[in-house]
Amino acid sequence: MKHSSTAAQVANPLEILLFHLAGIPFGIVVAQVDAMTYPMPDEHGLTIINIPQRLSFPEQEVTYSAARIVWLKGSNSGVMIDNPERMITIDASEIQPLANYLLNRRHPLAYFGAFTTAEDETVLLLDLQGLSATETITETLSMEDEV
Amino acid sequence: MEEQQLADVVSREQLQEWAKQRRERSKTVAVQEQQVKVVLFALADVWYAFFCANVREIIEISKRPVIYVPGSPEFIAGIINIRGVIQSIIDPYRLLKLAYNKESVQRHAIIIHHGEFQSGIRVDYIEEVMDIPQSALQSGVDWAINDTLRELIGQGFTYRDRHVAILDVSKLAQFIQR
Incomplete structure (x- = not known):
């Protein structure tokens, strides 16, 4: 896994782990892990x-090529991600909050916002605390069944 | 030749006076006829428009990735980076409950705004950016094919024998942010 920085100097650095799931670029804040x-x-x-289950992906089945927790x-x-690609450092000010109407309707705290990498890729930044704070008993049970 | 014949029956001064009067008349019409600028666009084979006052820019999006935001309303196609600003992109077919057909290419997005609200909306083709006389605008048009469109159409006009519904961006912003 590589580590790169989007800017030479950042005032409020945040380390972000990047991965894709169902073709969507996601990031998680390493400080939460x-x-x-x-x-x-x-x-x-x-x-x-x-x-995919928590955020209501439209796809019924999402394939993981290299799952990690x-x-x-x-x-x-824990949150299951796929194929962690690399870590980058961004400035906190680069995170743009999502408009209210874009928030996940069932789990509005799931995203910090979005940012753009140096390679011009737009990344959805997950808030792992927000994502886990809304867990439901049904979902936990169904996951245990799968394991 | 024609001028010579005319000059035979009317004096040069009279001709000059008529020309002056015609110029004055045309000036008066231009001042009285207020124009409004609209962006005319196509969804499938139907024409719609936005007032240019609500349009920030028009961008070509066919080569830019639109990132889907899981869990967002179904009429949101995703988000896109436009010169460092992340914008939402609306899928008008889902928003306006229109049927997709093979002509639905959605190559461009019109960035619309009203107050704090700003978003891109995909369109198939930009037909024209044009001025239309204020007097050509019709209120209370009933050209909508469903209730959502009926709610979002502000005014309309007829252009090249076709109805053009103007989508009201303030109503659209309210609808989306409900």
Whole structure:
């Protein structure tokens, strides 16, 4: 995994981990992550958040080529991501909040906003805390069944 | 030749006076007839328009990736980066509940704004940016094919024997932000 910086000097640096899921470029703030692991079979008692299910992707099935779990700091929740590509450093001011009407209707806290990389790619920045704060019992049970 | 014949029956002074009067008349018409500028665009084979006062710019988007935002309303195609500013892009077919057909290419986006609201809306073709006389605008037109369109159409006009519905950006902004 490479690390690159979008600007030579940043006042409020944020490390971002980039990955794609169903062709959508996502970023997560590394400061929110405790650890990253391979998916393991003994995750009973822990909550694994399935992003496509949580954010209501239109696709019924999303294929993971290299699934990883990123574990949130200070919680028993993890988020399943796919094929972590690289880390970049951006300035916090580069994050543009999404208009209210763009927010996820079921989970409005799921996104910090969006930003553009040096390669001109627009990335949706997930708020892992916001994403996990809205977890539902039904979803947790169905994930445990899958594991 | 014609001028010579005319000059035979009327004096040069009279001709000059008529010409002056015609110039004055045409000036008067130009002052009285207020024009409004509109962007005329096509969705499938139907023409719509926005007032230019609500249009920030027109961009070509066929080669730019529109990033889908999961969980956003179905009429949102996604977001796009325009010179460092991330804009939402509306899919008009879903917003206006229109049927897609093979002519739906959506190569351009018109960036519209009203107050705090700003977004791009995909269109198939930009037909023209044109001035139309204020007097050609018709209010209360009933050219809508469904309730959503009926709610969003402000005024309309007829151009080249075709109806053009003007979409009211303030109503559209309210509709989207509900």
